[in-house]
Amino acid sequence: MGRRYFTPRFFEFFEELSRNNNRDWFARNQPRYEREVREPMLAFIADFGPRLRKISPRYVADPRPTGGSMMRIYRNLRFSRDKTPYHTNAAAAFSHRDGKHFDSPSFYLSLSPAEAFAGVGVWHPQADSVARIRDAIVARPAKWKSAVNDRKFKSRFELAGDMLSRPPKGYDASHPLIEDLKRKDFIGGTQFTRMEVCSAEFMNLFSSACASAAPFMKFLTEALGLKW
Template identity: 30%
Template structure:
């Protein structure tokens, strides 16, 4: 679970997203950061029970900085109004499919899995894996529990078939994707419940076959 004070910090930060306010509330930030890292540790331990590739990770390997890179952004506010952790083989900078949790009060918290905007060589491998083993991929996506929890695979898509594939390919709607993501929102009321970590881990376990399929492409 997360502490109510952590939710309050992010809500207040959203209203006062400037360095002066942040500096005045540095202790509140440190407390919220530690709270989120404690939850991340619980998630790593839970995931490791069904995916040993994350067992070696520490929270620092998975959590993202709250400081924004505003060099190329129109929004010059200096801080993120969320805290996120990506747990995968190799940690947050890994190209492998993994498990993501983002904490943001106001109905914006969610879990996600898969690969977001991979570089061209990795994208090519994933598309090839889907093309070669579409029956296996379809079997994962058609599981009742998968559909109930995640509905479908999300991601920005090409308008036309990618190079090397015909538009009549049975997997074409997935081959057009530039990201391969499944996700589910986490309601605010669950964030401070003792069952939070357990519920998130259940969702991560349900997306494991999807991640395993994507990672098979990267392993080859």
């Protein structure tokens, strides 16, 4: 039997935080955050490491409390109209050891009262990275098609993200994969239920979802000049 990492108390913390998203409440509840949210998430990240290495030895699950795979709970308020100080989800990104953190492919997990979400791919990449991925699709169309149409991947993930309304400059508008070339994000997403997240099977469920995305992630990783 697997290990249970997350309990209903994990989600209750965020339900209460969303009603009390201020520094005073968080200061009073910080020990609870560390016990019910941060520790379980860091334990999950640590135990996911060996499974991630089987998918690709170059992707990293780093369980350090700061600077590792777990994202900070503090929101960056500089450019945001929403001045609430805390995220109302716990998230982790598992990135390539040689990649720039947000501009290379990642396996991603976000848990909140609203949804439990796993994502794979590159979200909001910079223009040169988008161009490299589009060029790879044009150069290796059969490989791209087999990655996105892979039976396991397709049964689990849905491609998502922003699209251009017209074909990108410099690409043939009649290209058979023009809809994919119009993508600005190259991501797949899948959902879990809260019951699944709180079960002893969640590590297996998340790991097998990530494994099913291996062909898609391999294509993107190599398109960006990184080793799979």
